[in-house]
Amino acid sequence: xxxxxxxxxxxxxxxxxxxxxxxxxxxxxxxxxxxxxxxxxxxxxxxxxxxxxxxxxxxxxxxxxxxxxxxxxxxxxxxxxxxxxxxxxxxxxxxxxxxxxxxxxxxxxxxxxxxxxxxxxxxxxxxxxxxxxxxxxxxxxxxxxxxxxxxxxxxxxxxxxxxxxxxxxxxxxxxxxxxxxxxxxxxxxxxxxxxxxxxxxxxxxxxxxxxxxxxxxxxxxxxxxxxxxxxxxxxxxxxxxxxxxxxxxxxxxxxxxxxxxxxxxxxxxx
Ligand code: KIV
Ligand code: NA
Numbered sequence: 001x002x003x004x005x006x007x008x009x010x011x012x013x014x015x016x017x018x019x020x021x022x023x024x025x026x027x028x029x030x031x032x033x034x035x036x037x038x039x040x041x042x043x044x045x046x047x048x049x050x051x052x053x054x055x056x057x058x059x060x061x062x063x064x065x066x067x068x069x070x071x072x073x074x075x076x077x078x079x080x081x082x083x084x085x086x087x088x089x090x091x092x093x094x095x096x097x098x099x100x101x102x103x104x105x106x107x108x109x110x111x112x113x114x115x116x117x118x119x120x121x122x123x124x125x126x127x128x129x130x131x132x133x134x135x136x137x138x139x140x141x142x143x144x145x146x147x148x149x150x151x152x153x154x155x156x157x158x159x160x161x162x163x164x165x166x167x168x169x170x171x172x173x174x175x176x177x178x179x180x181x182x183x184x185x186x187x188x189x190x191x192x193x194x195x196x197x198x199x200x201x202x203x204x205x206x207x208x209x210x211x212x213x214x215x216x217x218x219x220x221x222x223x224x225x226x227x228x229x230x231x232x233x234x235x236x237x238x239x240x241x242x243x244x245x246x247x248x249x250x251x252x253x254x255x256x257x258x259x260x261x262x263x264x265x266x267x268x269x270x
Contacts, residue, residue: 001035001076003107003129003172009035010194015173015206017078017196018214021047021064025211026071036196037072038109038208039065041080041139046212053138054083058096061085062103069104078131079105083139086110086119093119097128109175111137113162117169124170132166134159135200136178148199150183159183160190167191175208176200178225199225 009015017036020026021043029037043064044056065079079100086093097108107129110116120130135149150156159179166174173194176184181201188195188204197204209226212218217232246252 006036006076006173006194007192010192010205015194015196017206017208019043019208019210020068020072021211023067023071026068026075026077030072030075034075035206036076036078036208037068038078039068039080039105040109040210041082042210043080044082046210046218052141054142056082058082058085058099062099065100065103065105076106077104078107078109079103081108081110086116090119090122094123094126094128097123097130101128107131107172109133111139113158114165117162117165120166120171121169130171131173131175131196132163132171133175133177134162134166134179135176135184138177148178148180150180156180156183156186160187163187163191163195167193173206176204199223 006015015035017038018029018034019038019040019042020029021039026037039061041053041056041061043061044050044053047064048056048060050056061080061082065077069077081093081096081100085096093110100108108123109131110120111133113134116132120132123130136146137144150159160183163174171193173196174187174191176187176195176197178199179187179197179201181203184195184197184200185203194205196206196208198208210218212232213221213226214228215230215232216228216234217236219233222228243252
């Protein structure tokens with residue numbers, strides 16, 4: 001998969017994207033044949049327990065990105081640019097984008113509308129594939145609030161203007177987060193690059209969901225746009241309870257799990 005493939009998929013085949021943050025999860029995602037993996041700065045919340053994405057930095061993001069590329073060497077990996085890694089100056093932004101690519105990502109993603117279009121244009125000029133991200137942009141929640149975008153004509157116009165600016169700047173795709181369905185549809189029809197929706201309705205060119213959310217590991221997170229494909233929290237909890245119970249009642253380890261002198265010829269050294 002390459003950015004060319006994703007451009008060609010527009011109007012032909014939907015793009016399925018999920019986030020991942022570690023080696024084994026990335027391996028599972030690649031085995032499942034997912035089109036794209038995002039190492040999102042949502043790692044701040046779901047991996048580190050922070051209350052927002054502002055609190056994660058480059059150092060932490062690079063660790064997650066490296067681990068994901070190790071687990072999914074043949075899958076297109078997008079690395080999120082964390083808060084303050086691209087806002088300070090163009091040179092810092094390009095350096096940080098480069099570090100994300102060096103860590104193994106195939107592209108970077110950064111939040112913002114037409115205000116970041118000149119920066120994206122520069123990055124693209126230097127050979128860095130960039131995914132845009134508009135609508136609800138979590139890094140600016142303190143300013144814009146946590147709510148869907150595109151509900152008013154002013155918001156709609158701004159979103160469309162931004163989407164067109166990012167397309168013009170050379171972004172290869174665009175995340176639409178919590179955008180009203182009609183506006184997301186309009187954007188999708190107005191630009192040449194694929195839109196990847198999260199809470200942006202049925203008519204985007206692709207969808208993205210956060211690992212812990214769609215696998216039901218993030219138990220109490222139940223926004224309207226989310227569909228849980230597994231009851232992960234309860235399944236993991238049950239397994240841990242079983243293990244704990246078996247340790248206490250002596251069921252585990254059983255004879256099958258014990259090393260004995262007689263095992264030496266078979267697998268004792270394992
Ligand atoms: O960080 C993230 O997981 C994201 C997706 C929600 C698009 O940016
Ligand atoms: Na993000």
